Amino acid sequence: MISKISIVIEVIIKILKKKFFYKSKKKKLFIKKHYLKNNSLEILSRTFLACLMIISIFSISPILVDFFKSNNLMTKEFKNNSKNNFDKTLGGEVNDKLTKLDDGVNQKFLFDDVFNFEALPSNTIRLSASTIKQLYKDTNYNLQDVRKNKLVKPVSLSLLPSEMKRIENTKERKELFIQIILPLVIKESNHIRSDRIKLFSILNKNRNTKIEKNWLEKKFKQYGVLNKDLSTLKIRLDEVPISIAIAQAAKETGWGTSRFAQEGNALFGQWTWSGEGIKPASADVDSTHKVMKFKVLQASVKAYHRNINTHSSYKKFRSIRAQLRDEDKQLDSLILLKYLDKYAETGKEYVKILEQIIRQNKLQDFDDAKLLPSSIELESLI
Numbered sequence: 001m002i003s004k005i006s007i008v009i010e011v012i013i014k015i016l017k018k019k020f021f022y023k024s025k026k027k028k029l030f031i032k033k034h035y036l037k038n039n040s041l042e043i044l045s046r047t048f049l050a051c052l053m054i055i056s057i058f059s060i061s062p063i064l065v066d067f068f069k070s071n072n073l074m075t076k077e078f079k080n081n082s083k084n085n086f087d088k089t090l091g092g093e094v095n096d097k098l099t100k101l102d103d104g105v106n107q108k109f110l111f112d113d114v115f116n117f118e119a120l121p122s123n124t125i126r127l128s129a130s131t132i133k134q135l136y137k138d139t140n141y142n143l144q145d146v147r148k149n150k151l152v153k154p155v156s157l158s159l160l161p162s163e164m165k166r167i168e169n170t171k172e173r174k175e176l177f178i179q180i181i182l183p184l185v186i187k188e189s190n191h192i193r194s195d196r197i198k199l200f201s202i203l204n205k206n207r208n209t210k211i212e213k214n215w216l217e218k219k220f221k222q223y224g225v226l227n228k229d230l231s232t233l234k235i236r237l238d239e240v241p242i243s244i245a246i247a248q249a250a251k252e253t254g255w256g257t258s259r260f261a262q263e264g265n266a267l268f269g270q271w272t273w274s275g276e277g278i279k280p281a282s283a284d285v286d287s288t289h290k291v292m293k294f295k296v297l298q299a300s301v302k303a304y305h306r307n308i309n310t311h312s313s314y315k316k317f318r319s320i321r322a323q324l325r326d327e328d329k330q331l332d333s334l335i336l337l338k339y340l341d342k343y344a345e346t347g348k349e350y351v352k353i354l355e356q357i358i359r360q361n362k363l364q365d366f367d368d369a370k371l372l373p374s375s376i377e378l379e380s381l382i
Contacts, residue, residue, distance in 0.1 A: 102235045102318055105224035105310050113222055114303045118295045129161040129176065136179060143175055146182070147365040154374040156183050158296040159265065164256040174361060177256045178246060181267070184301045185245045186371040192239050192305065195219065199237060203230070224310045235322045236309045241333035243363035245304065247354045248343070250361075264293025268304040313342040333364060 127135070136142065141153035157180050167173040199219070202212045220228050223236040252269040253261035260266040264278045270292045271277075277290025294300045308314050317339035324331055337354055344350035358364060 101229075102232045102315055104226045105312065106221070106226055107224055109221035110224050110306060110310060111303060114294075114299055114306065117302060118299045124158045124296060126159040127157065127161060129163040129167060132157065132161055132176065132180070141179065143178060146369055147362070150369045152183055152186055152366075152369050152371050154183055154187075154371050155179075156187065156298065158298070160256045160261055160297065162262060164262070173257075174250070174255055177250065177253075178361070178363075178366075180256070180297075181246055181249050181301075182242070182366060182369070183371060184298050185242050185249075186369060187298065188301045188305055189239045189242060190371060192237065196237050196239075199234065222306070235318050238309065238318070238321055238325070239331065240305055240308050241331050241336060242366045242369065243333040243358050244337060244340070244354070245301070246363050246366065247333075247337075247357040247361075248304075248340075250357055251350075251354060260291045260293075264291065265295065265297050265300050266291050266293055267297060267300045268307075270300075270303060270307055308340075314340065331367075333358060333367060 135155065136153075139153050139155060141155055146152055160180065161176075164173060164177070167176065198215070202208055202216065205212075208216075216228075219225075219233060219237060223233060225232050225236065249267040250256075252258070253267055256262075258266075260269060260278055266278065271289045272292045276293050278293050279290050292300075292303065294303070309318065317336055320339055321331060321336060324335070334355060337351055337358070340354070341347045341351050346353075
């Protein structure tokens, strides 16, 4: 029907052009200056054209509507299906008082898994620097190969060597520090990535098991999410670029030489106002804060990630990270680094130092590094 109408329209246009228009030598169209003498013919022509236009509109409209619907161009809003699944996961219980996006935090359970992690039995033997170097040599673990192959040997140490300060060669000390910290950071990143994959898997289901529901409840507590807000959990449960974590550990510990790192395995200088900690020598007499101490290095790495992913000071960091995720882009450490200015009192100057550490030591080479599976033989060497 549409094809027939288009033919009729084409014929009428040709007639009208012949009746009402003419071309100049320059091929420009001008309206004739005289009107039709036969008024009845003019009225008839206009009526015919009007009817033809109405028929055409009614014929084409359904096709246009179907086209816009199929391309979601007429949709006023996009529904978050995962949010619907999330409501179903909670047994259909919808909370009318959802928190603002990534706003507010319940600190009660934030570090429970960190403390439980430390409660597990572990062989916290402090190896000497020479022993660690020999271990890395025996396992063929060196940073040059990591930069090339992007594969890291899973040599996880519990404590830093006490001789870090006595290693006079700066390059050698830095390399040893990175070798020790790198597997620990990747291990925690892998844990977070695994949790994130599980989260989206659960939310994409119409129905969830009791185990999955309990797992969600646990994550809400670990990340301090108020009112079980799904959007907030998705923003907080994410990775911190490896290069940023290493740079901050290097800055906060003086490449593993600080008292906090040696005595309390504190790699990131996190403060605490309760529980165990180390009192800074430069702190005021009236100051009550301490630097958090840990039994093993891995606990410090876990606490650091939890801090970045929940503290209000780093909300903008998490927002930009989520934006990069939405745009399907990599987590660029030099972009995200700008939003960690509240980590230290020096603010933007602190960020500049971290950026310098990342660039000078080419730490971005490790952002896409993978941790090789552990083995009984390797564990026996540690």
